[in-house]
Amino acid sequence: MSEKISVLITEEEVERRIKEIGAKISRDYAGKELHLICVLKGGVFFTCELAKRITVPVSLDFMSVSSYGDDTKSSGVVRIVKDLDQPLEGKDVMIVEDIIDSGRTLSYLIKVLKGRNPDSLRLCTLLDKPDRRVKEVKVDYCCFEIPDEFVVGYGLDYAQKYRNLPFIGVVESR
Numbered sequence: 001m002s003e004k005i006s007v008l009i010t011e012e013e014v015e016r017r018i019k020e021i022g023a024k025i026s027r028d029y030a031g032k033e034l035h036l037i038c039v040l041k042g043g044v045f046f047t048c049e050l051a052k053r054i055t056v057p058v059s060l061d062f063m064s065v066s067s068y069g070d071d072t073k074s075s076g077v078v079r080i081v082k083d084l085d086q087p088l089e090g091k092d093v094m095i096v097e098d099i100i101d102s103g104r105t106l107s108y109l110i111k112v113l114k115g116r117n118p119d120s121l122r123l124c125t126l127l128d129k130p131d132r133r134v135k136e137v138k139v140d141y142c143c144f145e146i147p148d149e150f151v152v153g154y155g156l157d158y159a160q161k162y163r164n165l166p167f168i169g170v171v172e173s174r
């Protein structure tokens with residue numbers, strides 16, 4: 001079955017904003033190197049587009065986390081499915097995410113990664129849904145704040161579908 005999807009943020013607007021945030025990050029990290037942590041799977045599209053817009057030297061690593069089963073997603077229990085390949089000690093690190101919703105995933109990740117002694121740790125997200133927050137998370141760079149709607153595209157899925165949409169859409173019928 002395919003769902004009805006309406007456009008919330010167009011492809012042009014997403015690209016324009018990623019360029020803007022990439023330029024800001026480049027200015028903020030001038031003279032430094034930046035280690036980006038892509039949070040799989042949703043963060044992949046945003047990480048690639050963002051990395052292309054950053055002008056300081058960038059290295060990349062990947063991590064996958066998951067809640068313990070869908071039923072208990074709201075329990076806030078998060079586990080590492082795929083850990084980073086490289087240590088963070090002495091690096092300026094930025095976590096790159098597609099969306100912050102309840103904040104549970106990111107509050108867990110930030111705690112874990114801080115414990116690995118990076119020189120600095122910041123968070124960059126494509127989307128933020130502040131109305132849904134359960135756990136407080138400090139967002140350093142955000143492309144768009146969005147209302148409490150279930151969104152897809154640009155890495156975000158509904159039942160693993162629609163990650164490949166080049167815009168941010170709202171699933172009208174679920």
Ligand SMILES: O=P(O)(O)OC[C@H]1O[C@H](OP(=O)(O)OP(=O)(O)O)[C@H](O)[C@@H]1O
Binds near residue numbers: 039099100103156
């Ligand atoms: O703020 P939260 O309520 O914790 O939600 C945000 C998390 O949910 C999504 O990941 P998901 O678990 O759907 O995995 P995916 O990236 O593989 O789709 C998203 O990529 C964030 O990691």
Ligand code: HPA
Binds near residue numbers: 149151152156158
């Ligand atoms: O709105 C959303 N869409 C897709 N995945 C998500 N994970 C948290 N919020 C969302």
